[in-house]
Amino acid sequence: MIYLGCAGWSISRTYAAQLAGEGSHLQRYARQLTAVEINSSFYRPHRPASYTRWAGAVPPGFRFSVKLPRAISHERRLVDCAQALAEFFAQCTALGSALGCVLVQLPPSLAFEPLLVERFMADVRKVYPGPVALEARHPSWAEAGPLMEQLQVALVGADPARFALDAQPRGWSGLAYWRLHGSPRTYFSDYPSTWLQALAPQLLARAEAGAATWCIFDNTAGDAALGDALELQTLLGN
Template structure:
């Protein structure tokens, strides 16, 4: 079966969850003892040296994967245009993760509407430089019309919760990767997900694995400390045969 990656946005461990993780090592090493993936959001705000990415990769098991958020200089300042040199700089940094680089996340500003020519040129430039998994989190509803370009360029569309666009809560784009990004609902970044929501998500993820998709779920409801417990609960559900039907 295709791999399933479950984790959080960042590897901070709230103190109340420490007993669930190994007691030794760095925060990242302890986090990676139980969860299979992490999303690096800090790359959106500032660059990291290749040596930093390489050190992170050396700290985790061989099966662990990082998702790395594309810099806002590319997505929000340049708005996907005339950013080939910025792409090369970013990729020269994050590809130091080696095989531990599992995905690139492209999150767009709500004001950025879909323009087929711009999207095609940007993803073509990206694909000329990087062949690995990529997902897009658009926040303007016009991007729901972009599936033809996304499929051609092998770009998955994020299933976000909550989503600012109708239909944005379901995966789209290229079906080879399905990426759930749960921010906390109803209070974004804060709200806990109850067991019923997580069970429903586990069922959707199981169906996606049957469709031979690579599956990701990242919990971004970190502000009140719920992301770790939600990720651990989802991992347990996915490992339980009772949640595979």
């Protein structure tokens, strides 16, 4: 299974006809794509009832990725956050089986510190046994692959890449997670068809190797993300 979607499920007028039909934006979106990333959880908490409602709006195979709150990743910087983690997971695990992954995006200034990561993941595992993808943005994380494999944490492959090895998913081989922010204009630019054509076999190769394979378009400032996801879906033959 390849989990393909966008950072959010809003449907612009440009693609309304392709995602037509009855229901909410989420219901219409989930009939076409297989995953979505909830970014709003980074900024504010959501009630468990909201997560339950969203899970009830999508087909059985659809999956959500939920972004860890910035209070944990950016304000506490992964330190002394056991209580905050417990509160977050008490909310988002209301998705039930529709919770496919948790995304941890780190601030660009947060360097790789193995002991810090081990302590943080020990706190995470007390409340959540499922898949975790980590988007690091400091160059020192180029060295983090072996520890992430040991901790069963995937390192996000990002575009635009910020440092050596950043363009490809690394770390735990059981999960491959691409986050595509748009290039050359981050959050705005769409991807050329030739770029998507080169990406499609990479996703298929990871999925065929047994990895839970995610591809999330975060170029959502306009409507590029949804167009890119729909085009890539066609290239994958889904």
